[in-house]
Amino acid sequence: MNELNKLTLVYNIDLVAEPTLSYGLTTKETHLQLIIKSNRTEIREADIISIPTGTHYMPNQLETLTLSVQGRKNQYLSLQNLAHTFIINFSALRLLDLAGNNMKILDANIFKALRYLNCLNLSRNAIRELPESLFSYQSQLLILDLSHNLLTYLTPHLFDHTPWLWQLKLGGNHLHDTTNLLENLKPLNYLHRLDVSQNQLQTIWSTETSVNRVPKLLTIFRYNMSSALADVLNYITKLKPENYEGGKINSTVINLSGNRLREFTLDWLVVANITCPFEINLELNLIENIFALQTTDDCAPKIKITGNPIVCDCKLAWIYSENYRSLFNGLQCVQTSTKLVKDLAQLERNELCAWEPVMCPRNCHCYTQLEFLYISCKGAQHIEQLPRPEQVGLKSSVLDISNNNFIELPLNNTFGYGNVSQLNASHNQITSINLSQLPTNLTVLDLRNNNLKSLNDEFLRTYLNDSTKLQYLYLSDNYWICDCSTQQLLYTIRTHRTRIPDADQLLCVNLLNDTRLIDNVRELCPTLVNVEYYRNLNATVISVALTIIVLLCIIALFYKYKLEVEVWLYSHNILRFCIRECELDKHKTFDAFISYAHQDADFVNHTLLPQLEQCEPPFRVCTHERNWLAGAYIPEQIIESVDQSRRTIIVLSQHFIESDWARMEFRTAHQCSLNEGRARIIMIKYGEITKTDLLDRELRAYLDMNTYLDWQDVGFWDKLRYAMPHEVRGERSSDMLKTNGRMYVMGQVEMNRLRDEIV
Template sequence: MKYPLVIVQFGALFVSLVTSYGFRNCIQKYRSATTFQCMNRHELDIHSVVSDIPSTAKILTISRNTIRYLPCRSFSHLPQLQNLDMSYNRLQIVDSGAFENLSALSDLNLSYNNIYNLSLGVFHGLERLTQLFLHNNALFFLHPEVFRPLLTLRSLNLSSNHLNNFSNVVLALQPLNQLKNLSLCTNNISQLIHNHSLPGNLSTLFLCQNHLQDLKCHQDFLVKIKYLDLSYNNITSSSLQKVNLRNTNYLTIASNPHFNISTFLENPTIPPNRIDYSGLNLNTAYKLREICSYLRGKEISHLNLIQNNINFLPKATLENCSSSVQVDLSHNRLKNVSCLMFLNPSKLSALTIEHNLLKKLESCRKATIFPELKSISFRFNRIWSIDSHAFTNAPNLKVLNLNINNIIFLGKYCFSGLSNLRTLRLDNNLITDLYSNSFLHLRNLTTLNLRNNRVSVIFENTFQGLENLIILDLGGNKITQVKNGSFIGMKCLSKLYLDLNQIKRISGDMFNGVEATLQVLDLQSNKLQYLSSRQYITPFSKLHNVYDLKLPGQQPYGLVIIPRGFFKGLVSLRNLYLGYNRLTQLGNDVFDELTNLTYLNLAEDCNGVQNLSPGIFKNLVKLKFLDLENMCIESLSPDIFASLSNLRRLQLTKNGLKQIDIKIFENMTKLEYLDIWKCPLTCTCDNKDLQRWLNVSHVQIVYAYNITCSNNNSVLFHSFDTHVCDLKAKLILFCSSFFFLCLLTIIPIVYSKSYWRIKYNYFLFISWLHERWKSDKDLYKYDAFVSYNTQDEDWVYETMLPMLERCHSSKGLRLCLHHRDFQLGRDIVDNIVDSIHDSRKTLCVVSRSYLRSEWCSMEMQLASYKLFDEMRDVLVLIFLEDIPLRELSTYHRMRKVMLKKTYITWPIAPEAQKLFWAKVRKALRGGDIADDELLITDDEASLLSNLPC
């Protein structure tokens, strides 16, 4: 739509007070005004990325770009920045002072770059930095003073670099008195030779995946380290026995092929219960019993035997590790757990046996009870069958993880005895059938996960007994039917996941038993489809407490049509997902029931919708998030969004919008985020208002300054030339002003030259109106209206009136004279007009003074209207003087009347005056005076002389 300039300017002022803004290469995180993400922008220059970020920014992520160089004071305009992530760039050079003025920065991530050198002063200004990540770079040297400004640094990660000179690293760490965590893994360090000690507060040291063999460090060099990782090196037991580790609480020496743990424990420099026994090749029962002999009677919270290549555990193998609370046997080759007979049941609370080769869980009905066992995890095995009573030896179990196996068969009472179980994970298996007694005894179960199995039908009473179940996940199966009554008995179920199944039909009866408690319902990627919007289907009519409903991606063609009343009953719904459904139409009443909706996702529904019906969101007054991405929308009218006064985020990405009327944002007074990225906006006058709004507003528009014109990709939308848009408006204004100027110039000239002509035509029009609306044209108030000049007033009053009016009442004429009969106080023109039209004739007493009078001329002209335009005999002329024709030629109106009408001349001789008055009376009473009537015989004159006046 195009508007004249004036309308556009005023429109821009009164369009909502909502304003917008954007950033060239960053996105402000929704609902967090201080968090910015600048990812995958392929920018080379740091200034082009951060120059438009406001000084209030606190968290900034600039990852996965191609920035190679950080100049001095790159972020000086961001003094409040607290967290800066520059990982996954291609940084090579960081100038001295690159981070100046970042006095509030606490976290700096420079990992996964190509930094090979840190110049002196590079960290100047980072007085409050607490965490620094420099892993996965190309560092080979550290200047001794490079970390001196970092007085508050507590965690430093230098892993995966080329810092093989350990002594130089220790020297550079000397100023870091607050350092607690240091990682130097994967740096090709072969020895711990040093000239200085480690920082006094350092407690955690990672030296994994180096080439350490003989440490060659002072015996007390690591005395203050509490957590020490020396895994994946070539350390020998003898070299480690030379080091004092009496204060170390955790030591891992996994995957050191020449390390003999038994030899080390004969003369340990660390208590045996503080060692992680993972990756030490403890693959026989003998070796394990030997380790447990050293641990006998010692409290150990975690016994880690990960990655020891253990394939069999005989009975009581770990019996002497009696104080173990948590045992982890993951990443071994165990094929059977034999009801945990290899463990001492006294204090065990958690058992993890993941990534092994377990195939079957046998019945443990008569096995030893583990009274404290609360958690078991058998994930990532090959379990295909679980016998009945498989877990009766753990009656107090609360968490059981059996997911990611090959389980096909569940014994009839496989979970018998687990009355205290809270969480059961059976997802990612091959279960095909669920029976009414499968979960019968799990009365305290709150979470049941059966995702990604092969269940096809949910039968009635399948979940009976699960009266405390809150979460039921059946997603990713092959369910085609959910029988009525399937969920009966589940009194607390609030979250039900049925996504990624093959359900073709849903009805209200499907949810019998859980109508009052269900809050989350996921039906994503099923096979629901409706072919007519005239159908009236209400499957959710009883689900009054559901607040989250997912229906996206119905297969294979999408939902296509939403039937009438489909969402009826969902009075509490807040989140609705309908994306990827290829909707062909959306009626304007489809969402009328959802008055509490705050989130609506219609993304990727492009299948011919093209335009949304006005009023479609009329009842969604609480909506805050609306996703309309890729819906093939080609135009948007203001009526569509008229009710969305609480909307905060609007996604319009990848639609066919070539122009956007900013009036659609009038009622969105709380809008904070707008995404119109990848819309083919044209740089034409139709988008002039949008460009102005974009450049001055306070609503974030995603990549607002990177949007290009669809009609010219080399031009940016925010800066295309709009001056041409004003030419038409300017032309209109110029033409209008020129026209009015001409009028103002011409009107005075015309007025001065043709004043009386204009006035005459005006009164002709008034006369015509009077005549047109006269109700009775045959009734007159006067016989004649006398038009005369004041200089002839004596003749009129002394000579004419006695002869025409002052006679007997039956013969006298009624004359109208302006000095006598005009209404006082009334406009003179109105008096003249009314007098002429209230008189049968108009008598003009013509003299030279009469011809010179403007008023007399106007009176005669008004009277001549009927003569010339209506061909009516109303005008009688009396000439008091003999005026030659040449003198009358200047009075064209008088000449025109004389050519049409016979006139009477006042005679000087007294004898002729009687005939004169006779002719006047005859003319005023009716009929024309023929030319031959001007001749009179002597007898007639004698007769006339005897006539009464």
Template sequence: MASLTYQLLSITVVLGAAQLISGYSFNNCIEEPYSKGQIFNCLNRKNKNMSAIISDLPPSAINLTISINHLWHIPNKSFVHLPKLQLLRLDQNNLRSIDQFAFQNLHQLKSLNMSNNNISELNPFLFKDLHNLTFLSLTNNKLKQLPEGIFLPLLNLTTLIMRQNFLTNFSGIAQSVSFLKKLRELDLCFNNLTSLSHSNVSLPKSLTVLYICRNNLSTLGCKNSFLEFVQLLDLSYNSRLPTMAFQGVDLSHINYLRLRSTSVKIVEFLNISNVTAGHVDFSGMGLKNDNMLIKLCKLLKRKVKGLTNVDLSGNWIRNLTNYTLCYCPKITGVLDLSRNKLKSLSCLKFLHTQKHIKSLRVEHNHLTSIKSCKTQDLRNLEEVSYRYNRILSVNAFAFYHTPNIKTLELNINTIAFLHRKGLKGLKRLETLRLDNNLLTDLFNNTFEDHFNLKILNLRNNRISVIFNGTFLSLRNLTTLDLGGNKITHFEPSGLDGLESLSKFYLDGNNLKQIDTSLYHVFQDTLTVLDLQSNQIRFFTENIGSPFMNLSKLSDLKLDGQRPYGLVILPRTLFRGLHSLKSLYLTNNKIYHLDSDTFDDLTSLNFLTLDNCCVGVTQLQPGVFKNLRNLTKLIVENMGIQNFSKEVFGNLTQLNTLQLNRNGMQSIQIDALESLPELHYLDIRNIALSCTCKNSLLQNWTLHNPKVQVVYLYNLQCPHDAKVKFYNFDTKVCYIDLGEYLFLSTAAVILLFTVTPLLYVKLYWKIKYSYYVFRSWFSEQWRRLRDEEENCKYDAFISYNFSDEQWVMDQLLPNLEGNGSSFKLCLHHRDFELGRDIVDNIVSAVYSSRKTICVVSRNFMSSEWCSLEIQLASYRLFDEHRDVLLLVFLEQMSERQLSSYHRMRKVMLQKTYLQWPGSDCTDPAQAQDLFWKQLRRAVKTGSRLEKEEKEQKGF
């Protein structure tokens, strides 16, 4: 373990260039999550050098987008290190210059988009290596002409888009594409072509789609067979193109021809052309009145038996009589009357002879109302669209004449009045769009006939209340959109009947609480519930969960509650949502998240808490503990101060983590390492300190081969914007640190090994040395040593409190009384008051010539007695002074004395005294002998002994 730590901390991460870094982050690009190193986006970067933007991308890249940058030049071999590239976008970059070998080595490239730049010329060999290219877009550049042979290598090209340039020479274009045997689509709209004249070349037979709209064509000028294989031809908005330009031109293969806003007279054109009349788009052909329409219809009837789709949009038609379309052949598909000036439809009486039409579009007209129509004669009509009109009201039985409509679009009008029976009779209706109107009320019989309705869109109206029984008949409805209204509440049975509802949108309303009817009505059906941008607030954390029975709910949006956010997020709010996959809580001002708030969300895959909290956020440990299936977590701008394993450690499936714009100054490595599936980490706009506490984080971001740290090499140090986080100097953090750690670890191990031995062998000696040092430090030691030769006491009596009676009754009278002149030191009598007890003991031992230890079983268990005998034995053995006397009050076995090795050592070298017990044959005599021996021992080496010897002549 120490070796691994040493290796890790010894790494020096001072690298001069990003190319040398082995980590999984990129200078100017972001890898798309879950793309496995194949999809990269390099958007809105300030760098003007192509190499600097993409040089660190891996060779596994397949899809690359480089857009909205300040690039103006692509140098040679820019993409040579990306040989697997298949899709390349270079749009919106202000490109002006592209070198000849810019795309060298891109042999697998299939799609190239260079639109919205400033390219004015192309090198003839630019596309030399792009043999597999199938799509090429040069839209919105400044090309005036094409070099000869520019597209010759692109043998697999199928789509070529060159709209919005300044091309004038169609012959050169035709020459360039004539070799493209797989080209299917060519778009030349918004150029300056004046004709389709060409030399002895022809378009590829594979070319079936040709757009030449919005040019300056005044003639076609091409050979009769030039367009013979084209199936879709758009020549619209060439205002000078006349009818006779098509004289003799083969248009027999045309499936769709658009001539909108040209000078072509449609009737005359159909007479001179071999185009199939039913394949012509009649929009924008100036068919303003009945006479022109009737002429067209009569001509069409002669040429075709029936029409599938008829587009009459943009013809300025003001009125359609009952006989206008009766001269036309039978129309079986779509009739488009959009972008005209129709003010009234008169119950669609103009269709009384066209009863086979399936779809009618009357968008972008001037309709103001839809009147009652009680005759059911248009039974084949299935789709009707009245979008983008000025409809104010829908009267009763407005669609009674079209009973089989499946799709009805009345959106984007000004409908303020919808009669209770306005939609009466539409029993087959499946999709109804009433969004973006001015509706205020819905009634219990508004949708009474719509039991087959599946999609109902009422978004962006002015509905404030959902009354009882409003949706009672909509038992098959799967999608209900009530977003953008002013709904404040639902009446008790306002949602009854919605037995199959799966998607329910209530965003942008004025709901102040989550209606309890939700979990009564939608127990087993609801999968999507959108409640964002309402006025929902909770005033207590103790509520019952309004989602408890929504067992299939998978998508829940609660973000952006007005005006202050949710503020309080009840801990029980999400109880029962075991199937929830996505949860949105952004832009709320929640002041606290309990640790069990998300406990029931065991299936959650996506959670966003972006900007959801107030000020500094302290996420509770375990707040995400049950979110083991979470793959994407957005916690941006939450004021998070700590990123710890206790908070994020259980997110074992997390792939994407967005932490940017938070307040932490450091990130714990163990927390990141506890996320085994993490591949995408965004820590932009976090003031990570460039100090030693982040040295491991720097090392991890640089050398982790698995996790992409977004724009790592652009993260700045807070103290100096010129210093980057990835290369701030960490050498000071690693100087000999590994060696120090190794030595300190070894020292600690040695200490823990030796300490028990020292404790057993040298405990009292060490303790004694400590006390001696204390005495020395307090300037007592010198004083005690000086007084050794002139001791204050003859003996210091060391005894246990339980033996005090023997000392007072026996020892004291026999040594200080009965004619004896010894002076004894006793704890209770001679210790200095207020002085530390240890200092008193040391002083007593060194102020006395002898130390008499009164040994008993209680004595041996006393710490203070042990200290006293140890001090005395130290003087005995280490200073070689005969100072210790042992008096045993009790018989002690060898086993009882075995653990007191210091005492046993004294007993082996000195004779000790045993107090005679009551079991002696003559106790009095034995005790008298005991006192004589003790007095003699105390007297040994004393002043009295010296005086006696002098008196005897020694």
């Protein structure tokens, strides 16, 4: 800000005196400090509203407002029942300070009009509970001070509508429920300043657990600050430079001092995604033990932990392994053996932890050196357990079982064996190596002077070809057999020669003249030169076989779903030339004869016929109503209708089943199909069939062995058109039905001609 227009007004409401102007009286004040004095013990909202202030400032132009009540002669004075009535006119406020007014209750809608509020100070009051909707309209709130009140817990969902909250002060309250606190902080993705000092918290972990019993952690601290948030934050820090001068905006500061914490783990910083730079204040708690298994960022974090009864014992030994001591400069601890208070930086490891190797195997000597726990065994035959390096604050151990009589290595499920990173098993009687006998994090393996004849492919692949953890492997002075089975060992040694320092010393005992294993000798395997050829041949055979299998699967799937595929192709006018009807039907007059009961005539004439005769390409259809001559011999016309049609469409309904003539038409069409050995019948199920006992044997057998089209099917028309003949036809009359050389038609001209012939 280039100019600060601040107005301070002091009122004594007992005297109803004129206001005293203390600073900067102008006509465009944007910052107001309103001080109210009284001999009373309580100030109400009505008293404040009654003060004549309209001539001194414009409420809707104010950006900051400080309201404080002061009792005369230092007596207790409380501001009561302050609601939104007073604040409703201050819609442009960005900073509101109501600190030190001994307020006890806040109305849920008190801040409803302050939608642009960035900073709110409610500290040093007597607030016991906060309404859930108190901050529902403060979406731009950045700084909230609730310190030094009487809060015992936070109302759930209190901060659901304040996503930009950057600093939250809760110190000096009576908070004790960590779970309630962390659940309320989850929506705050930009929180970088958290003060919960001088409360009653006993742990930083939430007691609420998920299904797999993993504690819910404080994972809210991030640095993806938007430009709008940064601009508003800069405004607030410039407005109150005394609070933020010298502080880094992007640093994270968490104040947990003055609580009842009994332990602290640095892993919390990693899991909570708190990255450098950060400052954690743990002073004046009850912390006795500090733990750390994970490494924090490579920076200089600031952790304040003085004023805690830290115990110097083996639990604190990790502090030497990762050089964490620089984090705790000046920290003092109580030594368990002497009960003396000492500076942690001056304690040696052996003073910190008088560790006794209670799990050190018999005939073994266990000691620490540099960053490893060393286990040296002489005269041992087997190992049942090993000490774990975590006991002395280390991460890995070195096992030396050389110059013994081991025939095989310990199993990798042996207690403490999984922490071994270097294994010296030289000068033993070991004959084979299996994966079940090796630690997974092995970096050095010494197998010299044993009885090894070969190494299995699984070991070579896991520890050399597919992994880079194993840095050095020593194999000399063993009884290597060089034959075709040794090819994989030969290729692996040549590929990873830098990781096998004694590769030049591996000799073949079954070959003369001390032949070296890495030499390209023909005696190793007569077919050695053909290995690459067979590899290529195998790859080719496998590729061809896979291709054939894939093609067979495609063909099988096509034949399984052939109908669906052909229906889809035909309905979308794709590859219709591949779906042509046989040339044997080109002499037939009609594409289809529709057989139906007269009760279903409405469905046939108004639904079925228009769709078939008006589609593309159109079909020529014969029906007994339109193409038969009334009074003609019906059985003869049935036979001719079926014979002169490429398909017979059966509209199968309850009426059809009950009709003798309809069943005769089906039997005629069925017999024709059987005689020709071709599918001629298209069965359409229309309506519900309730009396199935009326089905004759021939129709029932056909339905059991063939599929039919259901009128209710969504793809009915596509399937019906597909089942119809597919060949391309020229224009042809669809009125005529020839019977024994005569022509029966429905047109009036042909009826007159027939009548003349009879005369």
